[in-house]
Amino acid sequence: MGVDGCSDSAIGTSVGPSRIHALEGDVGFRQFEKIGSARSFALRRGNRPSKLSGSRGVNKKILSAAICAILVGPFGAALAQDTGQESDAQELDRVIVTGSLIPQTELEIATPVISITAEDIKRQGFKDVYDVLRAQPLATGSVQDSQFSGGFTPGAEPISLLGLDPGFTLVLIDGRPMADYPLLYNGQSNFVDLSSVPTAMVERIDIAPGNQSAIYGSSAIAGVVNIILKKRIDGTNLNFRFGSYDEGGGESIRYQLTGGQSVGSGDLTYGVQASRQDPIFGFQRNDFDSTNDNPNSALQYGSRTFLRLSATQAIYHDPGQATCDGLGNLFNGSTIRDFRPNRGFYCGSRAEPGYTSIMNDERSLSGYVNLTVPMGDSNDFYATLLANHNKMESNSGSRFWAAGVDTGQIIFNQTSGDFETFQHIFAPEEIGGIDVNNERNTSDSYNLAAGFRGTFGESSWDYDAYYARAAYDIKNRQLWPLKAEVENFFREQFLGPQLGEYYGYPVYAPDVDAFYQALTPEQYRSFNSEIRSDSSTWTHNLNFQLTNTNLFNLPGGPVGFAAVLQAGEQSWENPTDQRVVNGLFWGLTGTQGAGKRTNEALAIEFRLPVFSMLTANVSGRYDQYHNKGVNSDSDFTYKVGLEFRPVESLLVRGNYATAFKAPDMAYVFAGDSGFFTSVTDYYRCATEEPTTPIDDCTFSGEGVFGTRRGAPDLESITATSWGGGVVWAPNANFDVSVDYYRVDIDNKVNDLSLDSLMQLEAACRLGQLDPGSPTCVDALARIGRSGPNAPVPNQVNTVLTNPINVSKEEVSGITAKLNYRWETERWGRFSLSSSYNVTLDHESQQYPDDPVLDLLNEPFFSSEFPNIGSLSVTWEKGGWTTTLYGARYGRTPNFAAQLTTAGYTAAGAEKVDAHVTFNGSVDYRFNDDVSLSFTVNNLLNEDPPHDRSWTSYPYYNGFNYNAFGRSFLVEVNWKLGGNQ
CATH class of the missing domain: 2.40.170.20 (TonB-dependent receptor, beta-barrel domain)
Incomplete structure (x- = not known):
C-alpha cells in the first residue's frame, strides 16, 4: 500500500491509505499495541x-x-522480502485498527x-x-x-x-x-x-x-x-x-x-x-454589520429600538425627528429616525443586529x-x-422588552383609545457595555x-x-430581565398603574414622552437577575x-x-x-x-x-x-x-x-421544559370559520407556550x-x-408532532372520534385552552409534547x-x-x-x-x-x-x-x-x-x-x- 518514507532513508511521513503516522525523531512504536509474544x-x-539502537540492540534502519x-x-511481506528482513520481524506487523478489536497486519x-x-x-x-x-x-x-x-x-x-x-x-x-x-x-x-x-x-x-x-x-x-x-x-x-x-x-x-x-x-x-x-x-464584518446589507433592498431598515405601534392599523406612531435625535448616541451613534415601508417612522438602529457574536x-x-x-x-x-x-x-444579541408580555405584547391605550404595542431594545450604552449580557x-x-x-x-x-x-x-x-421587575419598572417609567382590562388586554394611560428616554446602566441592572x-x-x-x-x-x-x-x-x-x-x-x-x-x-x-x-x-x-x-x-x-x-x-x-x-x-x-411556538387551531377554524381554507384561517398561526417532557418508555x-x-x-x-x-x-x-396533535384534538372535540377513548383523553389533556367565558373563549394557550x-x-x-x-x-x-x-x-x-x-x-x-x-x-x-x-x-x-x-x-x-x-x-x-x-x-x-x-x-x-x-x-x- 502507499507509504511515505519506505525507502533507504529514515522514517518519514505516511501518505498511504492507512495514514498511520511516524514522525522522524518523534516516534518509535507509539501507535502499536502489544501482540502477545x-x-x-x-x-x-x-x-x-x-x-532500540542502544541497549535493545536493534538497528535503526532495520526498524x-x-x-x-x-x-x-x-x-508487507513482499516489501519485507525486498528489504531483506527476517520473516519473524512480522511479529511486529499487528496494530489496533479502528473498527476492530483484533490486532492485525492489514490496515x-x-x-x-x-x-x-x-x-x-x-x-x-x-x-x-x-x-x-x-x-x-x-x-x-x-x-x-x-x-x-x-x-x-x-x-x-x-x-x-x-x-x-x-x-x-x-x-x-x-x-x-x-x-x-x-x-x-x-x-x-x-x-x-x-x-x-x-x-x-x-x-x-x-x-x-x-x-x-x-x-x-x-x-x-x-x-x-x-x-x-x-x-x-x-x-x-x-x-x-x-x-x-x-x-x-x-x-x-x-x-x-x-x-x-x-x-x-x-x-x-x-x-x-x-x-x-x-x-x-x-459589526466587524462589512457583509453583515448592519441591515443595509440585507439582500432585499425593501428590508433595509433598522431594528425598532423604540417603537410605538397601532395594533389595529398595523402602522407606527411617528416619534418625530427631535425625539430620535435625542437617542442618537445609542448603538454607537447609529440610532436615527428610520422608515419602514407601509408602516411608518420610528427610532431605530441599522447597526443593532451586528452586536451579536459569530x-x-x-x-x-x-x-x-x-x-x-x-x-x-x-x-x-x-x-x-x-x-x-x-x-x-x-x-446572542440585544435584550428587549414590550408591554403586555402575557397578551401578545399588546395593551389598550386609554388615552388614544387604541390597542398598541410599545417596544424597547436595550442598547450597549444603556446596559453598561457590549459584554454585560454575555x-x-x-x-x-x-x-x-x-x-x-x-x-x-x-x-x-x-x-x-x-x-x-x-x-x-x-x-x-x-443576566436576564425578570418578568415582574421589568413590568413594574416600566409602569413607573411611563405606563402608569394598570386601569383594568379591556377584552382581556391590560389598560394603561402611558406617558409617551417618558417612553422615549434612554435608561442608565443602574436602571437596567435593577430589573435583571443572573440565571x-x-x-x-x-x-x-x-x-x-x-x-x-x-x-x-x-x-x-x-x-x-x-x-x-x-x-x-x-x-x-x-x-x-x-x-x-x-x-x-x-x-x-x-x-x-x-x-x-x-x-x-x-x-x-x-x-x-x-x-x-x-x-x-x-x-x-x-x-x-x-x-x-x-x-x-x-x-x-x-x-x-x-x-x-x-x-x-x-x-x-x-x-x-x-x-x-x-x-x-x-x-x-x-x-417539564418550555418553548415558544405557533400552531394551527383546527378546532376554532372548523367552528368559527368553517368555510375558510385552513391556510387562510385566522387561527392558522396561533402563538402558544409549549411544554416538553421525557418519555420513560x-x-x-x-x-x-x-x-x-x-x-x-x-x-x-x-x-x-x-x-x-x-x-x-x-x-x-x-x-410528537404538534400539528398532528392539534388535528387529533379537533376531531375529538368535534365528535369525529370518541372523546372518551384513551387516544382522545390523552390528546385533550395535552392542549390547554381558555374557558368559554374568557375574553377570548377557547383560545389555545399551552401545548404538551414528548418524544416517541x-x-x-x-x-x-x-x-x-x-x-x-x-x-x-x-x-x-x-x-x-x-x-x-x-x-x-x-x-x-x-x-x-x-x-x-x-x-x-x-x-x-x-x-x-x-x-x-x-x-x-x-x-x-x-x-x-x-x-x-x-x-x-x-x-x-x-x-x-x-x-x-x-x-x-x-x-x-x-x-x-x-x-x-x-x-x-x-x-x-x-x-x-x-x-x-x-x-x-x-x-x-x-x-x-x-x-x-x-x-x-x-x-x-x-x-x-x-x-x-x-x-x-x-x-x-x-x-x-x-x-x-
Missing part, C-alpha cells in the same frame, strides 16, 4: 530510537523497514477507515479538532455550532456524519467513550462536544463510517470518531502559535508543551496546552498525562488522564483510564483490564478484553479472536434555574432533567482467514441498559465483513452490520447498514479506494480516496491526497402515514451538502515543507427554496453556488530542533455563497458556512533534548 512486547516497550512493512499492510480491512494525523492537522491549516472533523467529506450535515449564539448550546461544537443527527456519531478517546455535553442540542438531545479536545495531545483521528455497534455499542450508527492520543514523545517540544483575521477580531494565542521521559523502567508522556480566542462580532470569546487550559510501567516481561500497568478547563462567552459557560471535563494489560504466561492470550471514567461539568451564567445553572454528565465503566491472534489455523492462516466484557453507569443532570422553568424571566424558557442508567455488554469478534485470498470478520455484541426508576432495554447487534485479495495490490471488501442507539438520557429523563433506535468497495495499491507510492455505504434507521426518536419512537431514515452514498507520492532528484518530494463523498439518497419519514421526505430535494427539512471533496498537495525539499489544501462543498438550496417546500409562496427557488476554500501553509526547519511555519486559512477570503433570498440576519446559512474570513497563523516549534 515476549519478544514483540519488549520491542514495543523500547519505543525510543535511542533504546524503519519493519515499520514500513507494517504501514504497507497486506503487502485496510472490511470497514473503510479515514485517518487524519497530527501533521495533517497542522499542514492543512486546521486550528483544532472540531475544524478538522467539520471539514471532512463525510461530515455533510448542518449543525448548530459556536456560531449559533442564540441556541441552547452556544459554546459547543458537534459534527453530523452522513447528514445524520450529531448524537448518531460515537466519539471515542483511545477507543473509550467521551461524556455527553450536559446541555441539549436544539433543547432536545444529547451529543458530544469536540471543543474540549486539545490538539497538542492528538496523535491521529480515525473515522469509520456506518454501523459500528457490534464493536463499540450504542450510538455508532452514522459512524465512529476515534481520537488517538500521543503515547510516546521523544524529548520536550515547545510550541507557540498566534493568529488574527484579515477583517479584524478573533485574535488567538496558543501555547503547547509536550514531552516524554523514562520514569524508572516506565515511560511518561505529558502535555499542557493554554489558549485564548477573542470574539468576532457582526465567534465566541474563549480561554482554555488542558493537561495530559500518560504513564506506562512494566510489570515483569510481558505485562504493563498504564494510566492516562486528559483534562480541560474552558471559559466561554457568547453574545452568556458565560465555565466547563471542566476529563477522560481518565487506568488498568493492566499483558500476556497470560507464555500463551498467545493477551488481556486488557481497565477502569475508564469521563465527565463534563458546565456552570452557566447569564445560574450547573449541569453535568459522566460515564464510567469496567472493561475486560481478551485477544488471541493465533487461536487456531485455517487454510489462509491463524484465526484472530477478541472478547470484551463491560459494565458501566451513565448520568445526566441539567437542573436549570427553577425561576426559568417557572416563567419568572421575561420571554425566556429552558430545559431541565436528570437521570442515571447502568449498562452491561458482552462482545465477541473473530477474524477468519478462510484461504489465502479471502478473510472474514464476524463480530457480535449484546448490550443491556437499565434506566434507573424507569425501564430497561437490550439489543444484540452483529457485523460481517469480507476481504478478498485476488492479487497483492487489490482488495475487494464488503460488510453488513446492525446497530442501535439507546434513547438519549434527555429523551428519557427530561423534566422509549425503546432503542435500531439500524442496519451495508457497503462494499475496492482498494488498489499497485506500489508503495500510489493507492486509491472507492466505497459504497447505506444506513437504514428504524424507531428513530422524534417529538416512530420515525424512519435512510442515507446512502459513495466515498473515494486517492494518495500519490513521487520524488525527484532536483525538485524534492511531492505528495497528493484527495477524498470525496457524494450522498446518493437521503430520505426521512416522521410518521408511518406521512409522505417520505427527500432530504436532498426538500430543503426545508435539511440543507446538508450533497457532496464534499478535498485535495491536499505537499512539497518538501531540504528544510522547506509547503502544503496547499482545498475543499469544495456542493451546491445547497437557497432560502427561497426552503420556503417553497414549507408551503409558502416564494419566488426564485434555486441552489446557491458551490463553496470552495483553500488553506496554505509554509514550514521551514532551521535545524533538527527549531522550525517556523506560516499558515493562511481561507486563502482567497471567500465569503459564504451569496443568497439573495436569505433575508434574515446574518444573511447567510450559518449552519453550513462561516463568515470569519481570511486568517493568518504563525507557529514556532522548538524541541529540547531527545533524539534527532
